Structure formats: C-alpha cells, structure tokens
Amino acid sequence: MQFDSKERQIRSFVLRKGKMTTGQRKAVEELLPKYAIDPVPDTLDFSSLFGNDNPVWLDIGFGNGESIIHAAQQHPDVNFLGIEVHLPGVGHLLIECEKLGLDNVRIIRNDAVDMMNKHMSDGCLDAVHVYFPDPWHKKRHHKRRIINPDFLALTASKLKQGGRLHYASDWEPYAIEVKELINQTPAFKNSQADGDFVDRPEWRPVTKFERRGQKLDHGSYDLIVHKI
Ligand SMILES: C[S@@+](CC[C@H](N)C(=O)[O-])C[C@H]1O[C@@H](n2cnc3c(N)ncnc32)[C@H](O)[C@@H]1O
Known part of the structure; x- marks a missing residue:
C-alpha cells in the first residue's frame, strides 16, 4: 500500500497500527x-478481475x-469490492471469505478516494456503500470527513x-x-420522496460500530440515493 503524500494531504483516516490476532x-x-487486487492496475477491469459481468458494489x-460478509452471501450474483486501510479488519474479512467460500469478494488495501480517482473508469459501479464512516467529531477535523462535495461528485x-x-x-x-449535501447535489435523487432518511435495507446488517452507537443511545441514519 503506497500513498502519494504530496498529492492529497487531507485523508479521511489515520493509519493505526492496530493489534492483529494470530489468525x-x-x-x-x-x-x-x-x-x-495488488498491484492495482491502471484501470480496474471488473469483468476480468471477477471473471463475470455481474454488478459491482463498492x-x-x-x-x-x-457488511460485505452479510451481503456477499445474500447476493452471490453481485461482485463486492471492499476498500479498507486497516489491516486487522482486512485480516478478519479474509478469514470469513475463505471460511464461507465467498468467491464474489475482492479487496484493495488503500485509500478508497485515491482508488476511485485514479483507477476506476466512469460508470463502472452499480453501488457505493459508505457505512459508519469516521465522524471526526471535532470541528477542526470536519475537513477529514469522507463525504464532501468532491467525494459526491467523484461517486456520481x-x-x-x-x-x-x-x-x-x-x-x-x-x-x-450529509443528507443536506446530497439533497443539494443535482446528480442524485433521494429514494424518499421527502428527501429524508430511510429504514435500514436487508443488505446492510447491524455492524460493530452501529452496536457501539446503540449502546451510547445514538440513532441510526440511512440515506439511499440514486444517480440520475
Ligand atoms: C468507523 S469505521 C466503520 C467500519 C464499517 N464500515 C462498519 O460499518 O462497521 C470506518 C472505517 O473506514 C476506514 N476508512 C476511512 N477512510 C478510508 C478511505 N479513504 N479509504 C479506505 N478506508 C477508509 C477506516 O480505516 C475505518 O476502518
């Protein structure tokens, strides 16, 4: 995993060492x-990487x-691309992929924004999922939040x-x-006529981060919008 530190200084993550289990x-x-997928080719060709033309959910x-483990079992006819920088999490997903025989999952360990910017052709994705992204609570850190106008334009x-x-x-x-930002983005149409949040759909399980939020009495807020 290599980052070009000169190009994009503000990233949505801080690389933590993180404890890895032996497994x-x-x-x-x-x-x-x-x-x-390593090395990442100049342009990701999902048909050849997955060996089929199924839809790709990032x-x-x-x-x-x-979330990938759950959805990849429920939707064997969908290709799942997961991008994450945190190595223990990658290890956890690898263990489950092998145990469950999930051959519709591929992983890139790198900055997802860089990967989209540099290695994906326009219109190559059927879905983009961003679940419980780091909220960067402090005001001076808000600039690190992954969802911003540039990210929305890139995703669109x-x-x-x-x-x-x-x-x-x-x-x-x-x-x-994020709801206000997305509702102001002409490239997207909210799945809800009133532009509001939506109930959690079947493909998204309750994750560790969501459970932690529930213990702190936080709510859960899902937004589903489509590219027009
Ligand atoms: C709070 S966790 C949520 C994990 C998971 N989506 C869930 O719902 O349980 C956010 C994760 O996003 C990863 N992350 C943040 N920015 C990223 C980026 N630009 N590219 C890849 N991973 C990123 C972090 O390493 C972290 O593991």
Missing part, C-alpha cells in the same frame, strides 16, 4: 494474494467486513446511471449534514 496475521500472509472503509461519476449511493451513520449531526 488475522496468518490470513493476511496466506489469503491476501488470493483476494487482494464498500468503502469496510472495517472488519461485516463512477456510478452507472440509476446506481445507488448508500450512507449510514450513528452520528446525527454528520448524518444531517
């Missing part, structure tokens, strides 16, 4: 070559991969017409900000 370390050593910052360009952007958060102020 995760073993999975990274043995399974990463099987599931990872999960940005998948954490330990719970990489989605097919009719493609879905699905965002979920437990942090109400961030969720409201």
